[in-house]
Amino acid sequence: MTSQPQHNYWGYDSAPGIPTVYSLTDSGSIRVLWALEDLVEKGLLESYNLKAFERSKTTAKAPESMKEGFRLGTAPILTVSPASAPDEPPTPFVEGRLILQFLSDHYAKGLWDSPAPEDQARNVFFQEFAGTTVSTLTSLTLTMDLIPEATPWPLKPLVKLLFVPLMSVFKGKLVVPFKFLEDTLSEDKPWFGGAKLGLADFCMIFPLDTCVARRYFDAAKYPKVAQWHKTVHEMPTYQRAVKKMGEYNGIKS
Structure with missing residues (x-):
């Protein structure tokens, strides 16, 4: 892997480790936070790290510091390194629906799937x-x-x-x-x-x-x-x- 992994692509054979979610007040981050809480409650995820950010009171924009997670700095952002190599540069996942699909594919073990x-x-x-x-x-x-x-x-x-x-x-x-x-x-x-x-x-x-x-x-x-x-x-x-x-x-x- 390079030092800057491709976003929204999990290029490791190892399973992902503990994820970090970048959340913004009054945003679609609620979708990912709710899904993560569901995984934790069901025992499919031990925990997750949360970096919560507040919108500007004057412009309602996200702070520049959100770009730490991904260069666009828009919520939600999820970053994660391999469980077997937690010091590897984390891979960023962006766009709420794609983050949810990643969580489903790598953590949920069919929790949100239907057999029908x-x-x-x-x-x-x-x-x-x-x-x-x-x-x-x-x-x-x-x-x-x-x-x-x-x-x-x-x-x-x-x-x-x-x-x-x-x-x-x-x-x-x-x-x-x-x-x-x-x-x-x-x-x-x-x-x-x-x-x-x-x-x-x-x-x-x-x-x-x-x-x-x-x-x-x-x-x-x-x-x-x-x-x-x-x-x-x-x-x-x-x-x-x-x-x-x-x-x-x-x-x-």
């Missing part, structure tokens, strides 16, 4: 659906929502006049994917991964948490999705993940 081919396909589909359709529409809606909030007072009324209607348009576009998610869940398959918790559920939590916190989501219209969300929030593994993040959806833990 239909659920396997469903799990893959909803990982992609969460990261593209739901996350994209949520991000666009949130952007239109936050710009007026961040605008200085003299310009705020004018900016609100422009952006509030745009926010409403994007918020309306969330109705179709929400209805699709609602129709997908059932008593037999209460998880987006199918009959059991899967990677799709970890992927889905961040955009849905954002939609619930910002009131883009109407629980009365989508009771099965609301129940899924409630179930996740009641899980000790999720609660520990939120606490370790430090601040999530503007609420300090």
Whole structure:
């Protein structure tokens, strides 16, 4: 191996050792923290190292120090060296879905897999659906929502006049994917991964948490999705993940 291993590629015959996760407040790091807590609770991972960072109070950006984990400095980041050679330069893994897949491949021992081919396909589909359709529409809606909030007072009324209607348009576009998610869940398959918790559920939590916190989501219209969300929030593994993040959806833990 070179002194700078290729990111998102595990080039060792040895199993990975104790991972380090770089987490940022109010970010998609929640997906990886929740997954790591689940692995620890199930006894599949002894522990993990946490480097928690706070967003700038003025710009909401990640600090430059996050680039220690990976040059882009965007959360989440996971770094790990081989268990047999802990002093080797750690390999960085970035992009939440890819980090989750790495954890599944190297630590989970089938914990989040389903024996049913239909659920396997469903799990893959909803990982992609969460990261593209739901996350994209949520991000666009949130952007239109936050710009007026961040605008200085003299310009705020004018900016609100422009952006509030745009926010409403994007918020309306969330109705179709929400209805699709609602129709997908059932008593037999209460998880987006199918009959059991899967990677799709970890992927889905961040955009849905954002939609619930910002009131883009109407629980009365989508009771099965609301129940899924409630179930996740009641899980000790999720609660520990939120606490370790430090601040999530503007609420300090």
